[in-house]
Amino acid sequence: MSAALHQPIAFLGMTHLGINHAAAAAALGFSVIGFDPDPALAESLASGRLPVMEPGLPELLHEHGRNIRFSADPADLADVALCYVAPDVATDEAGRSDLTVLRSLIALADQHLSPETVMVVLSQVPPGFTRSLSRQPETLFYQVETLIFGRAVERALKPERYILGCADPSAPLPPPLQHFLEAFGCPILPMRYESAELTKIAINLFLVSSVSTTNTIAELCERIGADWAEMAPALRLDRRIGPHAYLSPGLGVAGGNLERDLATFTRLASAHGSQSAVVSAWAANSRYRKDWVLARLHEHVFAHKPDAALALLGLAYKENTHSTKNSPALNLLKSIGPRPVAAYDPVVRASAEMHPGLRQAADALDACRGADALVVMTPWPAFAELDPAALAAVLAGRIVIDPYRVLDPTRLAAAGLHSIVLGAPNFSAFDSRTAPC
Known part of the structure; x- marks a missing residue:
């Protein structure tokens, strides 16, 4: 077996996304470096003090802490074979992503990683971002993250599938990346960078469509004396809707990521002459429901x-x-x-x-x-x-x-x-x- 398969895996950016995925990798027995340029944060994590609240995360890190080392020294990245860049990406009031921290970590990684090290961008980025990076295409990938606040440990440990953006989807994956992903026992779906980046947005748009439809019908229920809780089980038994459909009424979409994807899709559609009126309607419905x-x-x-x-x-x-x-x-x-x-x-x-x-x-x-x-x-x-x-x-x-x-x-x-x-x-x-x- 290649020596690269025994080298540590690095996760850069110890915010919600990076911490949970680093913990999941450690739980599967991989040697992990949890890197963050902030020495105080790295020291805090090494002492067991977490900056995020997530059910099961403290226990996971305690049980598998021997497999993970937190560091703020970029020299520790020199010997890794696989590096995930995974800071949380903040959004502004208009749903625009601030990629400053992500770009900074990528630049730092490029300075200290071996040219052969496989880099995977895990943070959510707009279509076109990954291909714009200067790294050699055969060592650069984008992986769709599906983190859900409150269920991040479960999602990191038991993914439904891995959606992987590649320069050449038909080419074999580099052994370190293939070995790591196969350890989770789920389907691996390679595709073009842009397809993977847009798939992440598509997932959230389908979720928003379910949320918006549910909320629209739920409001009418309140006015005519129907009860959505009685109706939802019947809808789940329809195969076109399904048992796992999101059918819970809510107060619009929240948390930042869904709003970002609505705004990103609308901007892309406008820039490229694509029709997106239904997405604008979902955004309007969300604003209405918040009140x-x-x-x-x-x-x-x-x-x-x-x-x-x-x-x-x-x-x-x-x-x-x-x-x-x-x-x-x-x-x-x-x-x-x-x-x-x-x-x-x-x-x-x-x-x-x-x-x-x-x-x-x-x-x-x-x-x-x-x-x-x-x-x-x-x-x-x-x-x-x-x-x-x-x-x-x-x-x-x-x-x-x-x-x-x-x-x-x-x-x-x-x-x-x-x-x-x-x-x-x-x-x-x-x-x-x-x-x-």
């Missing part, structure tokens, strides 16, 4: 009590993550005006920067104490364990706006609370049109 909770608050709470105090459960943009980028909760806080709000999130702490009237609660029940209405903005599993009777005992009002149906509407109604969820008529033990907050 669903605010509209329900005005209808059911503020109309009766303009100065109502709120309890807010969840600040992270989704469960099992520390990220607040495009968080529905933070978007809501910007829109509700000056009023008292008590918030609790298992990971994210409340701050005055989020809202001037925001108070950090000790726990979920503390947040609800004396509030005129409860809003559940992040579907953390722990919130599902809350006792409706205990909530009813500390809330001053009776309204619970729970878009993701984290709490059982039937149990809430039995406790005398009025539950409002996405895609269904209101759940209540009384008539909401005459009910006080």
Whole structure:
């Protein structure tokens, strides 16, 4: 077996993407270098202090820590046979990617890697990026990342398939890359650089199409008395839709990556004379859906009590993550005006920067104490364990706006609370049109 197969694999950029994929490689027995040019970050990781929250990641690193070495010394890259460049790529308010950090790491890698070292760009990039790099084509690849916040360890350890952008898709893969990818036991799909880069965008566009269709139908459900939760199982049994389709109503698309892909596709289509009206419609639908909770608050709470105090459960943009980028909760806080709000999130702490009237609660029940209405903005599993009777005992009002149906509407109604969820008529033990907050 070639000596290159026993050389370390390097992952450059120790943010969410790089850390999880480095940990997965170590878990499969590969010798891994987790590199970041920030010495403080490398030292923190070496000490077991993680900059990201991800279920299972601390345990994975603890169990397989002997296989991974964190470093800020680029000289450590000289002996690797395979190098993944994998920093998270930030986006601005218009969904444009900031590739500065990625380009910097690629330039640094080019200075210290052997010319024979295989480089794989794992960070998401726009079509055309990989081919524009100056590295020899037979050593340069782009791999589609499919990280999902809150499920990053699972996705890194058990990928559905590997989509690999190549200069020549018909050529055999370099042995170090072939050996590494085969260790995960999933299909490997080589294709042109541009095809792989666009496939990443296509995956997210299909997801957005499901989200948009679901949200559009869910809104009509609320108006005509249908319940989306009853309809979704029937749709999943249709083979054209499938059991794994994303059929959960939401508050638009969030997190940054989906918005980026909508914006990237629209810009590419415009630049090349391709029609993209449906993508623009999805973006408009997402913007509209972001105000669903605010509209329900005005209808059911503020109309009766303009100065109502709120309890807010969840600040992270989704469960099992520390990220607040495009968080529905933070978007809501910007829109509700000056009023008292008590918030609790298992990971994210409340701050005055989020809202001037925001108070950090000790726990979920503390947040609800004396509030005129409860809003559940992040579907953390722990919130599902809350006792409706205990909530009813500390809330001053009776309204619970729970878009993701984290709490059982039937149990809430039995406790005398009025539950409002996405895609269904209101759940209540009384008539909401005459009910006080």
